[in-house]
Every structure is written in C-alpha cells, then in structure tokens.
Amino acid sequence: MSARRRLGARWRRRRPLRTRLALAAAAAVALVAVGVCVAAFLVIRYKLYQQLDQNLAQSATLIAQQRNYDAEPGVVTGECRFLGAPACSQIVPADPADDPSKPYLLPVTHSTRLVAGGKASPYYTSLTLQGRPTRMYTTHYGKGDAVQVALRADIAERGVRQAAGLLSAVGGAGVLLSGLGGYWVSRTGLAPVARLTATAERIAATRDARHRIELPPGPPGREDEVTRLAASFNAMLAELEKSVTAQRRLVADASHELRTPLTALRTNAELLARADRLNEAQRERASGALARQLREVTGMVNDLIELARDEEPQPLLEEVRLAPLVAHVVDAARGHWPQVPFTLQVTPEAADLSIPGVPARLSRLVTNLLDNAAKFSPPGTPVEASLTATALTVRDHGPGIAEEDLPYVFDRFYRAEKARALPGSGLGLAMARQIAHAHGAELSAERAPGGGALFRLTLGQN
Numbered sequence: 359m360s361a362r363r364r365l366g367a368r369w370r371r372r373r374p375l376r377t378r379l380a381l382a383a384a385a386a387v388a389l390v391a392v393g394v395c396v397a398a399f400l401v402i403r404y405k406l407y408q409q410l411d412q413n414l415a416q417s418a419t420l421i422a423q424q425r426n427y428d429a430e431p432g433v434v435t436g437e438c439r440f441l442g443a444p445a446c447s448q449i450v451p452a453d454p455a456d457d458p459s460k461p462y463l464l465p466v467t468h469s470t471r472l473v474a475g476g477k478a479s480p481y482y483t484s485l486t487l488q489g490r491p492t493r494m495y496t497t498h499y500g501k502g503d504a505v506q507v508a509l510r511a512d513i514a515e516r517g518v519r520q521a522a523g524l525l526s527a528v529g530g531a532g533v534l535l536s537g538l539g540g541y542w543v544s545r546t547g548l549a550p551v552a553r554l555t556a557t558a559e560r561i562a563a564t565r566d567a568r569h570r571i572e573l574p575p576g577p578p579g580r581e582d583e584v585t586r587l588a589a590s591f592n593a594m595l596a597e598l599e600k601s602v603t604a605q606r607r608l609v610a611d612a613s614h615e616l617r618t619p620l621t622a623l624r625t626n627a628e629l630l631a632r633a634d635r636l637n638e639a640q641r642e643r644a645s646g647a648l649a650r651q652l653r654e655v656t657g658m659v660n661d662l663i664e665l666a667r668d669e670e671p672q673p674l675l676e677e678v679r680l681a682p683l684v685a686h687v688v689d690a691a692r693g694h695w696p697q698v699p700f701t702l703q704v705t706p707e708a709a710d711l712s713i714p715g716v717p718a719r720l721s722r723l724v725t726n727l728l729d730n731a732a733k734f735s736p737p738g739t740p741v742e743a744s745l746t747a748t749a750l751t752v753r754d755h756g757p758g759i760a761e762e763d764l765p766y767v768f769d770r771f772y773r774a775e776k777a778r779a780l781p782g783s784g785l786g787l788a789m790a791r792q793i794a795h796a797h798g799a800e801l802s803a804e805r806a807p808g809g810g811a812l813f814r815l816t817l818g819q820n
Contacts, residue, residue, distance in 0.1 A: 377544075379540070379543070379544040380537075380540040380541045380543070380544035380545075381540065382540070383536075383539065383540035383543045383544065384533075384536045384537045384539065384540030384541075385536075385540075386536075387532070387535075387536030387539055387540065388532065388533040388536040388537070391528075391529055391532025391533060391535075391536060392529050392532070392533070394532075395525040395526070395528055395529035395532070396525075398521075398525055399521055399522055399525050402517070402518070402521040403518050403521070406513075406514040406517045406518060407493070407511075407514055409514075410493050410509060410511060410513075410514050411482055411493070411495065413445075413509060414445065414482070414493060414494075414495035414507050414508075414509055415495060415497075417445040417447065417495075417507045417509070418447075418495055418497050418499075418505055418507045421434060421447055421499075421505055421507065422499060422505065430449070430458065431448075431449045431450060431451045431456055431457060431458050431503065432448060432449060432458035432460055432462075433446075433447075433448045433460065433462065433463050434447040434448055434449060434505075435447050436463055445507045445508055445509045446463055446464065446507075446508050446509075447464075447505060447506060447507045447508070448462055448463055448464055448505070448506050449499060449503050449504070449505050449506075450462065450466050450470050450471070450474055450503065450504045450505075450506060451474055451502060451503050451504075452471050452474035452475035452502045452503070452504070453471075453502070454471070464487070464494060464506045464508055465485065466506075469481065469496070470496055470504055470506065471504075473496050473497065473498055473504045474498065474499070474502060474503050474504035475502060476498055476502075480495065480496060480497035480498065481495075481496055482494065482495050482496075483495075483496065484511065487508065487510075490510050490512060491510065491511040491512060491514075491515045492508050492509070492510055492511055493508065493509055493510075493511045493514070494506055494507065494508040495507045495508070550585060550587070550588045551587075553588070554587070554588055554591050557569050557570070557591070557595075558591075561595070567595050567598045567599040567602055568599055569595065570592050570595060622647070623648065623652065626644050626647050626648040627648065629644045630644050630645065630648065675714045675715060675716065676714070676715070676716075676717070677712045677713070677714060678712055678713055678714070678715045678716075678717050678720055679710070679711070679712045680708065680711050680712065680713065680720075680745060680750070681704050681708060681709050681710075681711065681745060683717060683720060683721060683724070684702065684704075684724055684743065684745055684750065685702060685704075686721070687721050687724040687725050687728065688700050688702045688728065688743055690725070691725070691728040691729070691732065691741075694729075694732075695729075695732040697737045697738070698732045698735050698737070698738075698739070698740070698741055699738070699739075699740045699741070700728065700732075700740065700741050700743065701740050701741070701742050701743065702743045702744075702745070703742070703743070703744045703745070704744075704745045705744075705745065705746045705747065707746070707747040708745045708746050708747050711745070711747055713797065713798075713817060713818075714797075715797045716797075719793045719796070719797070720793070720797065722789070722790075722793060723789075723790045723793040723794060723801075723815070724743075724750070724752075726786040726787065726789060726790040727752040727787075727790055727813050727815075728741060728743070728752060729786060730786055730787060730813075731752050731753070731754035731756075731811070731813070732754070734754055734756030734757060734811065735754045735755060735756050736755070736756065739754070739755040739756070740755065741753070741754050742754075748816065748817055748818070749814055749815060749816045749817060750814075750815040750817070751812060751813065751814050751815070752812070752813045753806050753810055753811070753812045753813075754806075754810045754811055755806075755809060755810040756809075756810055756811065757809075757810075758805050758806065758809055758810050758811050759803060759804075759805055759811045761805075764803060764804070764805075767787055767803045768787050768788055768790075768791045768801070768803070769788060770785060770788045787803075794815055798817075798818060799815055799816060799817050799818070800815075800816045801813065801814070801815050801816075802814050802816070
C-alpha cells in the first residue's frame with residue numbers, strides 16, 4: 359500500500375462516521391453538479407461557435423455566387439471593423455506567384471495554399487485581428503483558388519464568458535447546497551444509530567437494560583435498514599433484560615430457599631457441639647437431622663449449578679431405549695415412596711422405542727416427574743405412568759394444579775400455595791424441562807380429567 363493510500367485510510371479512521379457520510383454524499387452531489395455545469399458550458403460554447411461558423415459558411419457561399427470563379431485574387435471586402443456581415447473576405451491563389459500587389463488583410467499560411475490547390479479540406483481558425491477576437495473560414499474557390507472569410511467573434515466570446523461566469527456561480531451554489539444536503543442526510547440517516555449508541559452507553563454506565571431506542575412510526579415490514587437494526591437492538595435488550603431479571607430472581611430465590619436449611623444446619627451443628635449435654639437419643643436425632651439437611655442442601659446446590667448453566671452439558675449421546683429406562687425409574691420410585699402405588703403402561707409400539715440421549719439425564723427427568731407426582735398424591739392413590747410412541751405421561755390424583763399456577767409450574771423455585779408446606783426446593787420441574795429441551799422434547803403440564811395433575815413429555819419436538 360502506498361504512503362498516500364495509508365494516509366487516506368488513517369484520515370478516514372480518525373473521522374466520525376457522520377462526517378465521512380456527509381463528505382461522501384456532498385462529494386457525490388457536488389460531482390454531479392459540477393459535471394452538469396461543465397457539460398452545459400461545453401454545449402453553450404459549441405452552439406455559439408456553431409452559429410458563427412454557419413454565418414461564415416453562408417458568407418463564403420454568397421461570395422461564390424456573386425463573383426465569377428475567374429475573379430482576380432485579393433481582398434474582396436474589408437469591413438472587419440464591423441461586428442456583423444458583410445464579412446471581410448479575400449481570394450488566395452494556390453501559387454504565391456499569382457498573389458496581387460496589394461497585401462492581404464487576412465493571414466495566409468501554407469494550409470491556405472493547400473486548400474486553394476484542392477489538397478486539403480476547408481477549415482476554421484480562431485485568431486486575433488486588429489486586437490479583436492476573430493473567426494476565419496478557409497474553403498476552396500474555383501480552380502486553384504481559396505476564399506477566406508472572417509467575422510469578429512466578440513459576441514460569441516462574450517457569450518462564452520457570461521456562460522462560464524453564470525455556470526461557475528451555479529456550480530458553486532450546487533457545491534454549497536451539496537455540503538448542506540450531505541450534512542442533513544448524515545444527520546437524519548444516522549439519527550437511529552446515534553440513539554442506539556447513546557442507549558448502549560447509558561446501559562453500560564447504569565447497567566440498566568430497561569432502556570429502549572425510540573423507533574419512528576410506520577407500517578410494519580417497510581422499515582429501512584437502520585430502523586431494523588434499532589428494532590433488533592431493542593429485541594436484544596429485551597432478551598438481556600429478561601436474562602438479567604431471571605438471574606436476579608434466581609439469586610434472590612436461592613438465597614431465600616437456602617436460608618432456612620442453612621439455619622437448621624447451624625442449629626443442629628451448634629447442638630451437636632454441646633453433645634455432652636444430650637442423651638444418646640437426642641444425639642442420634644440431631645445427627646440424623648444434620649445429615650438429612652446436608653443432603654438437601656447439597657442436592658439443592660447441585661441443582662442450582664446445573665440450572666444456572668441454562669443448558670445441558672454435551673456428553674457423548676447414545677441410543678436410549680425408553681421402556682426399560684422408565685421401568686427402572688418406576689421401580690426405584692416404588693422403593694422411595696412405599697405408601698404410593700406406581701403403575702406403568704407401555705404400548706406395543708413403544709416397547710422398542712429409542713431416542714438419542716444421555717441415560718442419566720433422562721432418568722433424572724423421569725425421576726423428577728414421579729417424585730413430584732408422589733409428593734402430591736394422598737397415601738394409597740396411584741401415580742400412573744404411560745409410555746407411547748410419541749409421549750410419556752405421568753398423572754397423579756392429588757389436588758391438581760390451579761389455573762393461575764399453570765403458567766409458572768416450570769419456573770425455578772416456584773411453589774404453589776398448596777405445595778409450600780411440602781418438602782422440596784421448587785427446582786425439580788425446572789430441571790426436568792431443561793433436560794427435555796436438551797433432548798429435543800417438550801414438557802407440558804395440564805389439569806387431569808377427574809382431578810389431579812398430568813405432565814406430558816412429547817418426544818421429537820426440536
């Protein structure tokens with residue numbers, strides 16, 4: 359890259375985008391304005407001299423018509439001091455030996471002799487005669503002669519100068535207006551970008567993602583590129599605000615949910631620190647409570663770590679047969695919830711059903727659904743699991759889900775009014791949905807016919 363190009367690139371980098379856009383727009387309009395003015399000047403100049411040349415040609419024709427071709431060489435008319443016709447004219451022979459004794463009024467050159475001898479074409483010449491601009495036409499005349507006709511070009515020259523001055527003024531005004539227009543275009547066109555920049559700077563300074571860029575009113579689908587950029591930025595801010603809000607709510611809910619078990623842990627730890635004051639039964643009770651609370655806190659912390667990632671890890675996938683996996687999880691649930699009968703129904707088309715996934719994560723998903731159903735089932739009422747070729751359903755016969763709670767059952771730490779007295783952290787269903795999404799499935803909740811809750815895992819919903 360040459361030094362000049364490097365200097366130009368450095369200059370462009372140091373100038374704001376608005377300045378560069380204004381200069382580019384102004385330069386484009388100015389170039390067009392100057393080009394139009396130059397073209398108009400050339401056309402006007404050509405037309406003025408064309409008219410003058412036509413007058414000269416007519417004068418030469420008139421001389422040829424009025425005089426015989428055997429006229430003596432020399433000056434025909436000598437009215438060159440006048441601006442118009444009759445033009446000053448003279449006849450010049452091809453041979454200088456035939457020149458008249460009286461000198462010519464117009465300059466005679468070698469080219470004039472060639473035209474007289476028929477060896478060159480007629481031509482026009484611009485010259486200064488008696489201190490005045492003059493236009494001369496030389497053409498063939500008779501046998502071995504040439505006629506030269508000249509007219510003063512004052513009017514044409516004056517017209518050319520006036521046109522040049524007028525068009526220069528128009529071009530200058532065009533350049534000035536192009537500069538103003540370029541500034542207006544850059545200011546108007548980059549206004550959304552300026553608002554976007556100001557909003558981004560405000561968010562960076564205040565860490566508040568609630569700010570938005572005001573979009574110009576207009577019919578949807580007809581926005582320009584800058585407006586679509588601002589709309590996309592607003593959509594990104596909305597997602598950022600949602601993410602920040604979810605993060606803050608997660609931290610607040612986690613701190614709230616952890617406060618109670620941590621307080622109980624500290625109480626039991628302090629109680630065991632004074633074990634010499636407790637009898638054997640009290641020590642065993644406190645030790646068992648401490649171990650149970652440690653398991654609960656450890657499980658909650660592990661769940662929080664997995665949910666905070668907001669995505670599933672990507673271990674090696676394998677083809678998982680769902681029927682044996684669900685049967686194994688149901689058997690484990692029977693041992694964990696002995697007071698609740700579990701039933702499993704597998705349709706024939708689902709007996710060999712398999713999907714790509716991680717067995718441990720799928721087992722965790724089904725376990726969370728069964729534990730949630732067992733928690734809300736009265737003793738002796740069954741929890742019914744059913745596997746088909748398209749879905750896995752888990753139903754209980756408990757109090758069911760209130761209509762106002764349905765949109766929030768999969769939110770982290772959300773616990774319905776009826777569930778707050780029951781054990782649990784409110785993370786099981788949120789984790790179940792996250793695992794389902796990672797396996798291309800969709801988990802939904804609904805009120806079961808006849809009472810209870812029904813959770814449906816629809817397979818193959820990418």
